[in-house]
Amino acid sequence: MVRLHQLLSRTLASHQILASATSSVRSTPRLLLPLRLPPPAPPPHGRTLLPIIVAASRQYASSTFGRRGRSTRPPMLLRRKRARSPTRKGPGELRVQIGIEEALPDDPGILSIAETLRTDVGKAVKLALNDLEGSDYMTRDPSICNVDKYASIEVSVLLCDDDFIRKLNKEWRDEDHATDVLSMSQHIPELDIPILQLGDIVISVDTARRQAEERGHTLVDEIRILMVHGLLHLLGFDHEVSKVAEEEMEKEEEHILNTLEWRGKGLIKSAYDIATVMEHLQNSVEADSNIEKVILQEKHQPKLSHIICDIDGTIMDYEGGLHEKSIGSLREAIATGVNVIMVTGKSRASTIRTFKLLDFREKGDFISETSPGVFLQGSLIYGRDGKKVHRAELDLDVCKEALLYSLKHRIPLVAYCEEQCLTLFEHPFVELLHTVHNENKVKVMHSIEDLLEYSSIQKLLLFDSTKEDSSVLRQHFSELSRGKAHVIKMHSNTIDIVPLNTSKGGGLRILLDHLGITKDCDLDSIGDYTRWLSNK
Amino acid sequence: MTKAIPKIGSRKKVRIGLRRNARFSLRKSARRITKGIIHVQASFNNTIITVTDPQGRVVFWSSAGTCGFKSSRKASPYAGQRTAVDAIRTVGLQRAEVMVKGAGSGRDAALRAIAKSGVRLSCIRDVTPMPHNGCRPPKKRRL
Numbered sequence: 096m097v098r099l100h101q102l103l104s105r106t107l108a109s110h111q112i113l114a115s116a117t118s119s120v121r122s123t124p125r126l127l128l129p130l131r132l133p134p135p136a137p138p139p140h141g142r143t144l145l146p147i148i149v150a151a152s153r154q155y156a157s158s159t160f161g162r163r164g165r166s167t168r169p170p171m172l173l174r175r176k177r178a179r180s181p182t183r184k185g186p187g188e189l190r191v192q193i194g195i196e197e198a199l200p201d202d203p204g205i206l207s208i209a210e211t212l213r214t215d216v217g218k219a220v221k222l223a224l225n226d227l228e229g230s231d232y233m234t235r236d237p238s239i240c241n242v243d244k245y246a247s248i249e250v251s252v253l254l255c256d257d258d259f260i261r262k263l264n265k266e267w268r269d270e271d272h273a274t275d276v277l278s279m280s281q282h283i284p285e286l287d288i289p290i291l292q293l294g295d296i297v298i299s300v301d302t303a304r305r306q307a308e309e310r311g312h313t314l315v316d317e318i319r320i321l322m323v324h325g326l327l328h329l330l331g332f333d334h335e336v337s338k339v340a341e342e343e344m345e346k347e348e349e350h351i352l353n354t355l356e357w358r359g360k361g362l363i364k365s366a367y368d369i370a371t372v373m374e375h376l377q378n379s380v381e382a383d384s385n386i387e388k389v390i391l392q393e394k395h396q397p398k399l400s401h402i403i404c405d406i407d408g409t410i411m412d413y414e415g416g417l418h419e420k421s422i423g424s425l426r427e428a429i430a431t432g433v434n435v436i437m438v439t440g441k442s443r444a445s446t447i448r449t450f451k452l453l454d455f456r457e458k459g460d461f462i463s464e465t466s467p468g469v470f471l472q473g474s475l476i477y478g479r480d481g482k483k484v485h486r487a488e489l490d491l492d493v494c495k496e497a498l499l500y501s502l503k504h505r506i507p508l509v510a511y512c513e514e515q516c517l518t519l520f521e522h523p524f525v526e527l528l529h530t531v532h533n534e535n536k537v538k539v540m541h542s543i544e545d546l547l548e549y550s551s552i553q554k555l556l557l558f559d560s561t562k563e564d565s566s567v568l569r570q571h572f573s574e575l576s577r578g579k580a581h582v583i584k585m586h587s588n589t590i591d592i593v594p595l596n597t598s599k600g601g602g603l604r605i606l607l608d609h610l611g612i613t614k615d616c617d618l619d620s621i622g623d624y625t626r627w628l629s630n631k
Numbered sequence: 632m633t634k635a636i637p638k639i640g641s642r643k644k645v646r647i648g649l650r651r652n653a654r655f656s657l658r659k660s661a662r663r664i665t666k667g668i669i670h671v672q673a674s675f676n677n678t679i680i681t682v683t684d685p686q687g688r689v690v691f692w693s694s695a696g697t698c699g700f701k702s703s704r705k706a707s708p709y710a711g712q713r714t715a716v717d718a719i720r721t722v723g724l725q726r727a728e729v730m731v732k733g734a735g736s737g738r739d740a741a742l743r744a745i746a747k748s749g750v751r752l753s754c755i756r757d758v759t760p761m762p763h764n765g766c767r768p769p770k771k772r773r774l
């Protein structure tokens with residue numbers, strides 16, 4: 096029975112398989128299935144059916160998806176290719192227009208440079224615009240982007256002479272001097288026209304030629320550097336707004352110049368190198384005494400013609416010693432042909448003798464009887480060729496009072512009459528002026544009248560022989576000379592009395608006026624001179 | 632005061648009789664409006680005139696293109712003038728504001744042409760930004 100049952104179940108199973116195989120084709124066998132199915136058979140057979148159906152449906156689904164994928168891929172590729180083709184063409188036509196200003200001579204060299212510049216500017220513009228895509232520069236014009244939408248991009252370069260660029264500089268920037276490059280942007284972001292007009296790059300060939308000589312490369316190299324600098328300005332870079340902006344612009348300058356293998360370094364880096372050199376010239380005021388030269392002065396690379404140098408406490412300490420670093424700076428300056436103007440509270444004879452001890456003669460004639468300078472705290476000023484241009488005189492009453500006080504309290508006093516020092520009695524402090532500070536030998540006058548009749552007095556120097564500070568002495572003479580003279584405390588135990596309205600700063604301004612240097616000139620001041628020159 | 636006229640570098644394609652045959656690129660589909668804004672972009676080598684409606688949509692633009700070689704240096708102001716005249720005639724402006732950008736040679740000529748064209752000008756505004764200079768070494772300050 097068991098065998099029969101098994102045989103029957105097997106037969107039914109085989110029939111079931113056959114029926115299921117054909118069920119997809121015919122509907123009639125399906126009607127027979129429930130009649131022949133025994134009760135224990137349905138579960139396993141049902142399970143068997145489900146996987147098959149699921150598998151079949153999966154096959155259909157996968158085949159459908161596969162076909163869909165295959166059918167859609169070609170259009171996608173085509174679309175991508177089509178989409179890419181416009182970008183491969185790159186931006187629209189790039190128009191580089193080179194103009195030569197009318198006043199420039201018809202020099203074949205300049206024409207040749209203009210011709211070279213047509214291709215050079217094109218290369219630089221393409222490289223710069225390519226760099227803008229995908230870059231994260233913070234300081235640039237964000238409106239200049241997606242340049243593909245423009246049919247043409249225009250850059251205008253104008254080569255001119257110093258006169259033309261000076262007029263532009265004066266008219267548009269209010270600075271009356273020639274410069275090397277000016278960038279004038281003309282881009283209007285809100286206009287929807289197919290031309291992207293970046294603007295003008297104006298380059299002075301005269302200035303470029305001078306700078307090329309100074310930097311040791313050709314005029315073409317210099318003009319390329321200036322052009323790259325101006326181009327980055329047109330794209331919105333600005334090295335003057337912040338440190339980050341300066342670094343970004345410098346980096347981009349170097350990148351363009353290096354990629355195109357052009358000589359020279361970017362303008363910003365050149366300026367830094369110049370600044371490094373300038374650091375050696377401490378405590379100095381640079382100026383250009385020639386008015387004609389001022390017009391041609393290169394702003395980014397000042398050419399020093401004069402250095403005005405304070406001595407007291409700067410070159411020389413108050414014990415007569417000399418500062419090595421300052422001396423080194425002066426040597427470097429003199430070696431490059433810079434004229435040094437001394438500003439000091441001492442006399443000229445003292446200053447000349449002091450620096451002769453350093454054997455400066457070999458290096459150059461920087462301080463002598465023919466040098467301009469400010470002496471005796473501004474009471475005595477020598478201008479061109481060492482001629483006297485200003486001499487202040489102390490009030491006679493102040494001198495008389497001071498001399499009486501000196502005699503009464505035995506306080507040593509020295510009166511400066513231009514180059515000669517006068518006193519009323521011998522004293523070790525007075526002797527120090529000659530032995531340590533190199534002043535002329537101090538003359539001893541026999542009476543107050545004799546001293547006052549010698550000559551006009553520019554400065555009084557009083558020593559406090561006690562070890563106390565000279566506050567009492569200073570207060571006394573401040574009250575004495577109120578409204579008539581000026582008291583300066585130079586050391587802890589000395590005071591200077593100078594005429595009213597006399598000071599180093601005031602003397603310096605008188606000297607600068609005499610030399611023809613005005614505030615409009617290219618005048619840079621460092622340290623105390625900023626305060627002095629701003630006092631008016 | 633007339634500004635200096637720039638010379639133009641030589642080009643590969645030399646045009647003969649540029650003054651007579653000068654053609655300026657014109658857009659054909661120009662709307663006619665009575666009130667608008669005229670933008671003048673004046674570089675030293677080109678002048679672009681753009682006319683927009685008061686809302687800022689471009690109605691018409693014209694460019695003088697490159698003026699040619701040295702012997703045509705005087706054409707630059709003329710090109711600016713011609714460009715401006717074409718713009719005004721094509722659009723038929725009666726009232727306008729003028730916005731000028733740039734210091735180029737065609738600037739004054741374009742402005743004069745606009746002033747003489749009969750268009751009533753409510754204002755002429757110079758929106759030229761401050762030019763940028765080369766680099767100046769930083770100063771060391773001692774405190």
